[in-house]
Amino acid sequence: MSERKTILIIDDDRDFVSAIAALLESAGYQVRSAANGRDGIDLAKLIHPDLILLDVMMTERTEGFFTLQEFRRLPELGRTPVMVISSIYAEQPIFRVSPEAGWLPADLFLPKPVDPARLLEEIRKLTSASSNNEARIAGRSAK
Amino acid sequence: MKILKIPKANLDLFVSVLPAFGDVYAPVKRGKGYAFDRPLRWFDVQMNYPRTILPPKKFMLPPREATFAFDPAKGFQDLLADAARQLVLFGVHAYDIFGLNILDRVFAQGRYSDPYYVTRRKATTIIGVDFEPDERHFARSMNADFVDSGFDLFLSDIGEEYLVLVGTSRGDDIVVLSSSLLETPTETDFDEYKRRSGLRRAAYRTRLELGDLPEILEMEYHSEVWDEMGERCLSCGSCSMVCPTCYCFDINDEVELGSRAGTRIRSWDSCLFKTHALVAGGENFRSQRASRIKFRYYHKQRGFVAEYGRPSCVGCGRCSEACPARIDIQTVIETIRGERNGTASSVARSA
Numbered sequence: 413m414s415e416r417k418t419i420l421i422i423d424d425d426r427d428f429v430s431a432i433a434a435l436l437e438s439a440g441y442q443v444r445s446a447a448n449g450r451d452g453i454d455l456a457k458l459i460h461p462d463l464i465l466l467d468v469m470m471t472e473r474t475e476g477f478f479t480l481q482e483f484r485r486l487p488e489l490g491r492t493p494v495m496v497i498s499s500i501y502a503e504q505p506i507f508r509v510s511p512e513a514g515w516l517p518a519d520l521f522l523p524k525p526v527d528p529a530r531l532l533e534e535i536r537k538l539t540s541a542s543s544n545n546e547a548r549i550a551g552r553s554a555k
Numbered sequence: 556m557k558i559l560k561i562p563k564a565n566l567d568l569f570v571s572v573l574p575a576f577g578d579v580y581a582p583v584k585r586g587k588g589y590a591f592d593r594p595l596r597w598f599d600v601q602m603n604y605p606r607t608i609l610p611p612k613k614f615m616l617p618p619r620e621a622t623f624a625f626d627p628a629k630g631f632q633d634l635l636a637d638a639a640r641q642l643v644l645f646g647v648h649a650y651d652i653f654g655l656n657i658l659d660r661v662f663a664q665g666r667y668s669d670p671y672y673v674t675r676r677k678a679t680t681i682i683g684v685d686f687e688p689d690e691r692h693f694a695r696s697m698n699a700d701f702v703d704s705g706f707d708l709f710l711s712d713i714g715e716e717y718l719v720l721v722g723t724s725r726g727d728d729i730v731v732l733s734s735s736l737l738e739t740p741t742e743t744d745f746d747e748y749k750r751r752s753g754l755r756r757a758a759y760r761t762r763l764e765l766g767d768l769p770e771i772l773e774m775e776y777h778s779e780v781w782d783e784m785g786e787r788c789l790s791c792g793s794c795s796m797v798c799p800t801c802y803c804f805d806i807n808d809e810v811e812l813g814s815r816a817g818t819r820i821r822s823w824d825s826c827l828f829k830t831h832a833l834v835a836g837g838e839n840f841r842s843q844r845a846s847r848i849k850f851r852y853y854h855k856q857r858g859f860v861a862e863y864g865r866p867s868c869v870g871c872g873r874c875s876e877a878c879p880a881r882i883d884i885q886t887v888i889e890t891i892r893g894e895r896n897g898t899a900s901s902v903a904r905s906a
Contacts, residue, residue, distance in 0.1 A: 450595055471596070477571035478596045485578060485593065507568050508735035515575030515732065 417539050418459060421445040422452030422479065423467035423497075428524075432465065435528055436535070449479030456489055462539045466518070468498035477516070484517045493538040497531075499524040557721035557730075560713070560744055565736040567597040570645060572733050576680045576725065577641030580614070582607055591644060602646060605689045606871055610651050610799035611644050612658060615675045618796075619822040622671060625808075626816035634818075638674040645682045650692075650869040652683050652706050653699035654799025660863050661802055671821075680725055683709035684717075688759050691872025693885065695756060696763040699869035713747040763888055765866065769857040775891050776853075784887065785845025787880045792825030794851070794874035794882075800867040803831070826851050852887065 419436055423429050424447045433443040444459055446452035448470050456464060464483065468476035476496060483489045496518040500507060511521035520534055561569055573579045580591045581600045589604040591611060624632040655676070662672035683706045694700040702709070707726035710717035718740060721727050730737055795801040805824040810817035824831060827847050832840040841847045859867040868884075875883045889895045 453595070472567065472598060474567045474571045475596050477574075478594060481574050481579060482593065482595055484574075504568065506565065506735060509568075509572050509733060513572075513575065513732060515572040517574055 416440060416442045417462040418442045418444065419463045419465060419535065419539075420452065420456055420459065420461035421465045422447075422449065422470075422476070423465070424448060424470040425467070428467075432526075432531070435532070439532055439535075441535070449475045449482075452479060453482055453486075456483065456492070457486070460488065461492060463535060464492055464494045466494055466496050468496060468500045469503065473500070473504065480516070480518055493519045495520045495522060495534065495538065497522045497524055497526055557727065558740055559719040559721070559730055559737045560716045560740040561710070561719055561737050562716050564715075566602075566717070569733050569736050570597065570600065573643045573645065573680075573682075573729070575732060576729060577643045577678070579643045579645055581645040591647075600646065602684060603687070604646075605686070605692075606648070606873055606876070607651075608873075609797060610654055610871065610873065611647055611681075612654060612799055612802070614642060614644065614679060615655065615658060615672050616662075616802060616804070616823075619820060620671065621818045622821050624816070624818045626814075628816070635670055635674060638671050639678050640675075641678050641680075642675075643680040643682065646684045647681055647706070648686050648694075648871075649683060649702045649709075650694040650697070650699040650871045651799050652681060652702045653694075653697075653869045654871070655681070656702070656705040657800045657863070657865075657867055657869070658802060659705070680729070681706040681708075682726075682729075685709075685711045685755065687755065688761075689872075690760050691875055692759060692870060693761040693763050693872065694870035695759040696761070696765060697866065697868055697870035700756065700759070701752075711748055711751070713744055713751060716744070718744060718748050761872075761885055763870075763885060764892070765856075765888075768866075768888065768892070769860050771892055772853055772857045776849075778891065780887070780890050781849040782845045784848050784882060785843060787882060788827065788844050788848045789880050790827045790829060790844050790847065791879060792827045793877040793879065795825035795827060796823060797873040797877045799869055799871055799873070800855070801825070826854065848882075856888075 419441050421429050421432055421443060423445070429445045433445065436443050444455060444461065446455045452466070466476050466480060468474065470476065476498060480494055480496065483492065483494055496516065501523060509515065511518070519538055522531065522534070570579065570581070579593065581594050582589045582604045583592045583594055583599045583601060585592065585608060588608045589601055590607050590609065594600045621634050623634050658672070659676065662669040663676060683702070688694065704722065707723045708729060709720040709722060711720065719730065719737065721730055795803065803824040803826055804821050807820050807822070808817050809820050829842065831847065841850055855867045859865070875885065886895065
């Protein structure tokens with residue numbers, strides 16, 4: 413059985429997916445991808461990834477937010493770490509609700525364009541140990 | 556009451572931040588109808604829907620809920636904590652909010668409050684939205700076409716924007732969080748609200764006169780109309796299931812085979828079911844269909860008025876829509892009032 417961690421990228425930008433997939437594969441991760449939220453949910457249910465990288469603006473500009481809510485409600489995926497990577501704050505200047513305001517049930521928000529070194533470091537942290545994830549989620553639930 | 560406005564173009568972003576207050580449920584398409592469910596994207600959310608198949612009571616009084624578990628070896632385990640899930644109901648019509656306010660009187664404001672209902676009600680954020688009545692709505696006749704309490708926020712369509720009425724401090728927390736998406740309304744916006752409010756009141760095609768209905772029901776207790784309706788009614792209970800204010804429930808202990816451990820289950824019941832008035836010893840106080848359907852009308856339109864000062868009906872039209880025998884509340888009431896001939900065919904809609 414493979415020890416490689418599986419990362420699911422949900423993003424409709426093919427170039428972004430190819431670039432990030434190449435980066436992650438070179439770092440030893442197994443990568444799968446989906447181009448919209450619904451396909452991403454279906455695929456995640458099937459493969460149970462160790463981490464999800466999620467875009468926001470796909471078919472709709474808020475699609476990733478709805479997709480994330482669904483992940484958090486699904487018993488089998490509610491504890492999977494999700495990293496939101498989006499340029500929504502740059503492209504929708506009216507949307508000034510900070511990801512730090514407690515409404516975004518993601519583990520981390522990173523703006524696009526993303527720094528590869530930081531991305532790898534954050535992925536390493538989020539996928540490092542399931543026991544850490546349990547503690548992190550317990551802390552999130554207590555908010 | 557604080558009033559703001561939100562451009563319709565910002566509504567998707569506004570709904571996206573609602574998870575801060577709980578799991579978001581909104582009206583979405585379900586077959587040929589609509590249901591409060593979890594939208595997977597903004598496109599799924601239906602802002603203009605006539606009515607949902609089931610009212611939002613399904614969140615406060617679930618069709619089936621486990622209240623506690625029991626086990627001789629471990630004792631009781633109260634499952635009340637399971638009811639404390641934070642929810643946001645987005646896009647609730649005024650009559651359904653009114654329906655919840657009526658349920659509040661029964662479950663939350665009486666001598667004995669129901670902890671399961673109260674816990675869910677307190678954990679639920681309600682965001683209302685106005686609607687255009689169709690031919691089945693008669694909420695205006697039931698004084699349930701507008702509400703001034705029971706919601707956290709209420710959205711009223713004024714064209715390119717919605718006026719946002721803030722009903723509670725929790726509603727205020729939501730508008731504070733999403734303040735970048737909201738604007739201050741102008742006098743022109745208020746004028747447009749008043750204009751549309753008048754249009755909505757005038758748009759009701761179904762009107763019922765309820766003024767002295769309790770008295771007329773008293774006079775018509777032995778009317779043949781009830782027998783005629785009993786002939787038609789299938790006792791399926793659909794009208795009760797879809798009613799925003801029907802709250803009868805049954806209690807059963809489900810015990811595991813080969814064990815004395817189990818769970819106490821509360822589930823929806825209906826006064827139309829043959830076993831509803833069946834008691835120990837085999838006596839059934841309403842064994843006939845006619846007596847059961849009569850009981851339903853008398854409870855909602857007469858008994859509830861005496862107890863709570865208003866009928867337990869909000870004019871949503873769901874019972875008429877759900878009835879497979881095509882029994883229509885408007886026709887029933889008009890027949891009882893002597894405004895129609897009392898025949899079996901007259902209490903049902905024409906096929």
